[in-house]
Amino acid sequence: MSAGRYLWAAFNARPLGMPLPPNWFGLAAFGLLGAFVSPGFWVLGAGLELAYLALLARSARFRRTVDAQQAQPADPAGQRYEATLGLLDTAQRQRQQTVEARAREVLQLLSRSPLMASHAASLEQLVWLNLRLLVAGQALNVVVDTAAQDSAELQRQEEQIDRRLAASELGDELRRSLEQQKQVIDARQAAHAEGLRRKEQVDAELQRIDQQIALIREQTLLATDEEQIGLALNALTSSFNEASRWLNDQRDLLGVLELDEQQALPRYVLQGQGEKPPQGESVKQ
Known part of the structure; x- marks a missing residue:
């Protein structure tokens, strides 16, 4: 990497957590001081800026950080996976x-045969599905x-409203208000029942994925020759087709999780590193 690229990286260096490079604030401060106090601040600011850039651009640690950031391309799959996992x-x-x-x-076992390795993508979809189901289940836990x-408490309130509605001396406005309260309680109870049903379904599907x-x-493991490989492939195809069918049928349950896309x-997940690799060290001044 040329020295000019290191200098440009130093000019825009931003410590972890800062929205803008602090170097920009320094230049702005000396620019304002030069304009409103004395032009000598422009000369002082230029000297300090050159010294700062030269010092940081020559730092071996800073160069390693810049090299690592340049070497690592954007990983949309990793970013989406980490965002989902973070929930x-x-x-x-x-x-x-x-x-x-x-x-x-x-996946390591599937790699033994080119024919079976073709099913690796389907297995990855099961792992993605498991993650999405865990996110959906965690949200349903709140309900x-x-x-x-x-x-x-809702049952007690509903019974109390029923007793009041049974009274004949209620005015029209009060009766209407109580009936609306009862409708809201009924709607909440229906939502609770639906949440419980969906949670049970998600839990069952998580168990199914494990199995x-x-x-x-x-x-x-049983596919030790060509004939057994063929039988195993048929069984694998049936299993994956069943998973895909269920996936397509659950749009009402998991629609917010964008299940149309094959991810x-x-x-780093396939290699077993366990966590997203760092995108270079944070820049410290």
Whole structure:
């Protein structure tokens, strides 16, 4: 890398967490001082700027950071995966990492045969599906927990409203208000019941994915000759087709998770590194 590129990187260097390079603020400050106080600040600012750029551009650590940033292309799959993974709490993240570890073992087994390796992308989709289901399940947990906390109180309020509605001396406005309250309570109870149903469905599908990955592993281990490879391929195709069918049927449940796109897993997940590789060291002044 040419010295000019290091100088440009130094000019725009931004420590971790800062929205703008501090060097820009320094130049602006000396520019204002030169304009409103004394032009001598322009000369002083230019000298300090050259010294700053030369010192930082010659730093071996800074050069390694710049080289690493230039060498690493953008990884949309990794960025999306990390963003989705970041929605999970610690327990759910560990659950996802367990599935990833099992999938890596299966991918290594699939790589023994070019025919079977063609199914690697489908296995990656199962891992993605597991992650999305964990995110959906975590969101549904909020609804389920709220239902557990409020169920008895909502029932008590509804019974109280029913007793008041049974009174004949109620005015029209009060009766209308009570009926609307009852409708809201009924709607909340229906939402709680639907949330519980969906949570049970998500939990069942997460268990199914665990079992399906285990089945794929066993089928692959049994494929020791061409005939068995053919049988295993048929079983794998059936398993993956079933997963895809379920995926397409759950748009109402998982529509917000953009399930139309086929997503490959980030390379660092397939290699078992466990976390996203750093995008270079943070620049420190």
